[in-house]
Amino acid sequence: MVVDDSAVVRGLVAKWLGDDPAVEVVATASNGDMALKNLASADPEIVVLDIEMPVMDGLTALPKILEHSNEIQVLMSSTLTTRNAEISMRALSMGAADYVSKPESTREVTTSLSFQQELVGKVVNLAAARRLQSGGKVFKGGKASTLNEDILPQVSSRGVISKRKMSSAMPKIIGVGSSTGGPQALLKFLNSMKDELRLPVLVTQHMPPAFTNILAEHLGRATGLPCKQAEDGDVIQTGHVYVAPGDYHMIVENRDGQKVIRINQDDPENFCRPAVDPLFRSLAKLFGSATLGVVLTGMGHDGLKGAQEIVNAGGTVIAQDEATSIVWGMPGAVSQAGLCSAVLPLDEIGEKVIDITKGEAL
Known part of the structure; x- marks a missing residue:
């Protein structure tokens, strides 16, 4: 309608x-x-x-x-x-x-x-x-959509998902990717961690420019966590949440011994800017096995290649499960690729992340 x-x-x-x-x-x-x-x-x-x-x-x-x-x-x-x-x-x-x-x-x-x-x-x-x-x-009467298959939910087998062993390194950074259903999921995720969060959290949510600052303000008010739309040159701080600005990719670089946020307007990836892959790649490069990636609800497969980089660097990736996702595209892609150490309902992800940061989830 x-x-x-x-x-x-x-x-x-x-x-x-x-x-x-x-x-x-x-x-x-x-x-x-x-x-x-x-x-x-x-x-x-x-x-x-x-x-x-x-x-x-x-x-x-x-x-x-x-x-x-x-x-x-x-x-x-x-x-x-x-x-x-x-x-x-x-x-x-x-x-x-x-x-x-x-x-x-x-x-x-x-x-x-x-x-x-x-x-x-x-x-x-x-x-x-x-x-x-x-x-x-998915489509009644065999009437398939004319959309690009890359952005449709995958109809492949929903069999047993193979999971990887978690990294033995203590995480130093949390990177989060989300899209459709992401604002609601991010709120629940951050609320479940707010009392024990001891790491920086960098969020790439697919949103246009007018929305990302509002999202950051909303998350900050609702959780009480220091939360802002990222700016170029921000020095990342423990317990703070940074949201990628609309129409800009967000990455992290080392500058004079400090970890700083850089934003850019490089070409869109996976039809998106901001995209999750650039963020995940930069975290894997800078933090290696101490990287913890979280993939929440969203359509498409943005974050898949970046999650592979995190895993290649020895880090850990966890994803939201299908039952609690609005669209199990992004988390489904990393889950079915065998990149995740855990695939969990939304209500359990925050607790798992805190356990991982305390070294209690191995």
């Missing part, structure tokens, strides 16, 4: 989604109230929900939609403004599965290929991941 007060945007979004063989648009609505009235008859798996609408806005409609059915996943749609970034963060904390950044003008919407690809990609990934988790067919 597509919910947007602009008839032009609503029609375009419905067309883009309908053009993918794997997607059926079951209904459209011009505001939250109309969407609620059509939920029972339309029975959607995914609701693309605009934030700013008359009669009933997206934030008001969100909890009512989720109350209607816990099977519905909501993808918030908002323009790239600071205000809407804050509202989107609230929506994610209220149960929205993800968000998509909409260009500010209708004209930009009609010409933005990146918005179209992101929108369709997230809709297909959310639905496919949910169906995989429930044991159903």
